[in-house]
Amino acid sequence: MLHQFAPPVERLGLAAFRTGQEALHGVAWMGPATVFPQAVGLGATWNPELLRRVGEAVSTEVRAMRARDPRVGLNVWAPVVNPLRDPRWGRNEEGYAEDPSLTAALATAYTRGLRGDHPEVWRTAPVLKHWLAHNNETLRDTSSASVPPRVLHEYDLPAFRGPVRGGAVAGVMPAYNLVNGVPNHLSPYLAEELRRWTERELVVCSDAAAPSNLAGSQGYCADHEEALAAALRAGVDSFTDHDQDAGPTIARLRGALRRGLIDEGHIGTAVRRLLLMRAALGEFDPESDPYAGTGPESFDTPAHRALALEAAEQAVVLLKNDGLLPLRDSGGAAEAGGTDGSGTGSGTAGEPGEHGGAPTVTVLGPLADVCKRDWYSGDFLRSVTPREGLAERLGAHRVRHESGDDRVLLHCAAGGVLRVPAGAPDRTPADEGSFNPAHTAARTDLPPVTADAEGTVLALTDWGGGVLTLRAPDGRYLSVAGDGYVRASAERPGGWVVRETFALEPRDGGRLLLRHLATGHPCVLTPDGLRAAPAAPEPDPPAAHPAERGLFTLEVVERGEDAVARAAAAAGTAVVVLGNDPHINGRETEDRTTLRLPDAQRRLWRAARAANPRTVLALTSSYPYAVPDADAELAAVVWTAHGGQAAGTALARVLFGDVSPAGRLPQTWYASDDDLPGLFDYDIIGARATYLYSGAAPLYPFGHGLSYSRFAYTDLAVVRDGDDLTVTLSVTNTGETAADEVVQLYARAEEPRVPRPDRQWVASERRRLAPGERGRFRFTVPVAALGHHDVAHGRWTTDPGRYTLLAGASSADVRLTARVIVDGPPPAPRPVVRRGLAADAYDSASNVRLVDRAPGRDGAVTPADGAAPARLAFRACDFGPGDGPGGGPGGEPATALLTVARTGPGAARIELALAGPAPLGAVDIPRTGEEGDRHPYRTVEVPLERTPRGVRDLLVTVRGAARLARIDFRLRDAPREPSRAAAPR
Known part of the structure; x- marks a missing residue:
């Protein structure tokens, strides 16, 4: 019962059970499901109540899917609550926010939705990821985060403590890394902190293969028996290792038991915690389980589709607007207009086009006509791309599209041009609906790429960092299966090991080597087709013909920026959709090395802007970019995380003012890589990192986001009531557009005796206000929220002195301030x-x-x-x-x-x-x-x-x-x- 896949115990009437069902922003890995925006996009909504409803929908679909597929588990591994300390983290898409308290508020809401409202039975049992101080994929299983006590207690632990104390958390998952030299699977803070926050018996589930790392890659323990015993004693209850094969784990635990490294009490404690979680899920009293009857009618409901659209709309952040947005559809039935806070912003979608005099929009870029999944997405039941969303809004005849890919031919040095054989796949890729997409088997039932005199024009997308993908004319990606042959067989890049990415490496004489990145092998033309194979040593002197089979020259039939410029010039408005593929250049196992937008993408928006000044940049990404040039040169910039199934509809509705944008940045957007400390520097106080301490002028600050309306802040008042501060203020919509405003409250110590944040989030509320409507906002802030961890005495303390509360529209857009005095004795010296x-x-x-x-x-x-x-x-x-x-x-x-x-x-x-x-x-x-x-x-x-x-x-x-x-x-x-x-x- 201590393995992820616990077998049935027939003599006790216990069914088989597995821990772990991914449910970060929808049910993942189990086939089609409702796909909501990425977690960082949900964070951008700044709306805990929305996240509660999303959690409720996701857990309902977990129950509905389980009714037809027993592999679907009720112990869900979500959400990720690691604060987004460094935007280069490959898993940035999985977290909610840079601030730990905002992260905790959002995670508490999501887990309450996952848990359900029944007083006894839980709809699903959420497990928080990843305990503790985990923000790097580089060397993630061997690196140790050096985290001083203040940072630990003020930054990393609060993100977990909030949702645990919120009462809807079943457990946590330790991270792969070490903290202060100790593997997280042996973390002393599991006992000293986590289990003291609640009376509930929390379950600690290991991360996949992490137990073996203790005596393996980490070399921390002498052998695996010692390692698993140490983890069990530290508080790990369920071991996720060797996939569905429990044999090695159980053998190691039995060996540890024989050696006296653990006793039956350690085993009994872990089993008790697991059984209590299963009991809370209604397993042992199904007649009293209010969720037992959840069936297919609760799956992919109209309400879930509407919620996916609402979440996608609320996640859109307007970064800059010089009056171009919202667009007006003067050629159709609807019109929209508004203000951006600095002046009236409205304009028609563009000049009349060739279709009946109505203005046209061209949507450009590699993300213009695609909805991207990430590693923790479900498969799309339905999806709307940006192009499709604009076509829904304007009519397909008024929307043009250009991907901006280079169209290329690859000439073989040995003769001929690479050719993709005709014939499309007649079925979906093998990973559709699989339990674990890490086990995807690539397609081998299609003919490999070969060469002939004419060749095939391929679409080359440059994702930056030397990484590219190649697509056949029918949209299939070139991929490499287990036999090493290159085939146009993939619908999209994906899988644990992405097999659709390549690099072109220069060689003498202007020739290029085509390297397959997943295997590291060069692609060589063989009599049977193009194959990624280990490079053979070249003879001395080199033999001309065999070596040339692995060399190519690139003919650019058309540059992507030329096609983009032509399409932009022919339309009234250009919308350039740029960003990342969540499986490329930053994802689990791979950090980014830069905040820069890839050069190829920068050329695309510049080409569009040069051809048409009415150009909107829509960044769709899992993380922030440093785009000071775009901010300086473009009239309008918006950002959204990958927005799930309704992303395209949401973007179109925001661009045309059907919805006033009110998303807020959940993390700082820096102007340059130079504004960041090292990836492995977890001491945010010493390194002056995050919005809390950074002295760098951000491109877009934490909490930033513009609106199509204007809001006036007045009447800030603060009253102390015992251990709490009651903060009230009024906000009035002074514009002409109904819109949401996110009222943000921060605090600052004025004369701190130790380094304290320049400003720190303490509360916020998102609320819709009609034109002219005045809303009264009320926040309750514990006085303790003004405090810090006192290292001298090992406790939380709020020093006496002056504090300032700052209310406004972002961490940098402060509209009102108020002072408060905290009384009390001065801090005692260290004994x-x-x-x-x-x-x-x-x-x-x-x-x-x-x-x-x-x-x-x-x-x-x-x-x-x-x-x-x-x-x-x-x-x-x-x-x-x-x-x-x-x-x-x-x-x-x-x-x-x-x-x-x-x-x-x-x-x-x-x-x-x-x-x-x-x-x-x-x-x-x-x-x-x-x-x-x-x-x-x-x-x-x-x-x-x-x-x-x-x-x-x-x-x-x-x-x-x-x-x-x-x-x-x-x-x-x-x-x-x-x-x-x-x-x-």
């Missing part, structure tokens, strides 16, 4: 003599990496760059009264006891000083363990040159291969608690 110092509880540091100090325990520090020292500052340390020379107990010299380890060759040294500086003492760290000992910590005594007295700042320098876990002091006449030198923290 360092009584309690000592945990090394990771510093106030500030440089060149520090946090590491583990015992198996499954974090809390030690070491230099991040071994060539430079790590420097730590501990502020306001209370060494006791007086300034005399003093000494230790009984008159011996004052000493510091350091819990340290030396983990490598070379010098290792730790130095202590008081701010001033006034040196206290130093010690060279001897070898502290045997070869291969991962945690060779021991206590080293350092005689102090003087006895520190009073409240002083302590400075610590760590050099070389030293690790410092703890500092304790032995001073004369100083009150002390029992020594913690050997304690975990």
Whole structure:
């Protein structure tokens, strides 16, 4: 029962059960389902109530699909609540927001929808992903996020804590990575934090193959039996490993049981948690299960289709508008117009075209006529592309389309031109409706690409970073099956390993090598067709004919930007739809390396703009881009995440003013890569990262989004009521268009004693207001929301002092402010003599990496760059009264006891000083363990040159291969608690 696929227990009447049904924005991997916008798009709605309704629809479809397919599970792995710290993260599309509290609010709403409203029985059982501090795909199973306690408690944990305390979460899934040197599947915070937030027995489900990583790629445990035992003891209840084969997992757990690494109590605890979750789903009392009768009539309902459209409309963010939008359809029955907040914005769709004098729109770009799925999408039951949405709105005869792909011929150096044989597939790809699309078998029932004298003109799409796709004239993508042959067999790029991407690499004489990226093999023309095969060593001297079979020259029949310019010039308005394919250039397993829009796409919008100044850029992507040039040169820019099945209809309705846009950015859009810290730098405070701390001027700030109307903010008032602040204000729609406004409330500490956010989201509300309507908004903000994690005392605290509340339309568009005074005693100094110092509880540091100090325990520090020292500052340390020379107990010299380890060759040294500086003492760290000992910590005594007295700042320098876990002091006449030198923290 501890494996993902638990078998039936017939003697107890227990059916088979599996944990894990993907349901991030619709039911995934189980065939056709209602597809809602990506999670980051749902985040852009800033509308918890909408997310609750989406969760309700998704869980209803889970139940309806399970009625016809028992493989559909009721333990759903959703939502993802990792705050979107870095927009280059490959899985950016899966999270809700950059702010942890906004993430928590949205996730709480979605899980409530997934859970259902019945007081006892859950419609589905949501599991939050991915515990903890997980924002990189590069080295995701071996990298360790260095997360200081303040960042952990103020940024990463709150995103999980909110929905868990909201009462609709069944469990969590640990992430692949390590945090502070400890694998997340052994995280001490599962017991110390997660399980203390609720009285409910939460289930912890491992991520796929992660249990094997503990003794495998991570090498953290000596063997797999030790690894699984450690995970079970840490709190992992269900092991997702070796797909449906439970054998290896159970054998390892039995071995651990025989060795005494676990006992029956550990197993019983995990089984109890799993059975309680199954009981909550109504499995053991089906007659009392209100959802047991959910059938096909509850699937793909008109209400679900309408909700998918509503969500897609609410997710559209108007980034810039110089009056071009909304477009007016003067050639049809409907007209729309409005204002963008800076002036009246309306215009006809364009000049009269060739079809009956009505203005025309041309929709351009690689995403103009496609709805993209991502890794966690279901298959589309129905979908509307941007072209189709505009055609619905205007009539097909008034909408033109051009993809902007280069049309090319690939000439073989050995003779002939690549040709796609005639004949389209007569069935859908093998991954349709499969349980696990990672197991997709590529098509082999079509003839391979070959060569002849004429060849086939292929559509080449350049996705940036040297990645391209090639399509046949009928729209099929060139792909490579297991036999290595290249065929035009795929409807779209997809699968765990994307087999439809290639690169063209320059060779001598202007020739090119065509490399298949999934296999890494060059494509070589063989007598049986084009094949991606391992490169054979070239003879010396090279043989002309065999080598030339793998070389090509590229003939561009028509450049994409030329076709785009021609189409844009012929229409009244050009809508250029650019962005990403969610399976290419940023996805699970692959981070982005840049925020830049691919150069090929930049050429497309520039060509359209040069040909037609009435050009709208519609960015459709899983993440932000740095597009300062587009912002400067184009009249209108909109963004939406991949919007699901109704994306095209929603975009058309927003462009033509049927809906006033009110989406808000859930994360900052930066102007340049230079505005970001390193991908692996999780210390957002030290790195000055995210909207909370960044000093960079953003291109579009967190919370940004324009409207077709205008709103006036007045009458901000703040009243303290016990532990809460009641904040009220009025907002009036002063424009001529009914529109939603997202009223945002932020807080700032005015004179903080530690670094605090420049402004921090505390509340928001999205509400529709008619022209002239005045709405009164009321927010309840806990005073604790103004606080921070006090590292000196290991607790949450709200310092006394002045705070400012800021109300407005974004984090940068502040309309009103109000001051509030928080009373209370000043913060006490650190009781360092009584309690000592945990090394990771510093106030500030440089060149520090946090590491583990015992198996499954974090809390030690070491230099991040071994060539430079790590420097730590501990502020306001209370060494006791007086300034005399003093000494230790009984008159011996004052000493510091350091819990340290030396983990490598070379010098290792730790130095202590008081701010001033006034040196206290130093010690060279001897070898502290045997070869291969991962945690060779021991206590080293350092005689102090003087006895520190009073409240002083302590400075610590760590050099070389030293690790410092703890500092304790032995001073004369100083009150002390029992020594913690050997304690975990």
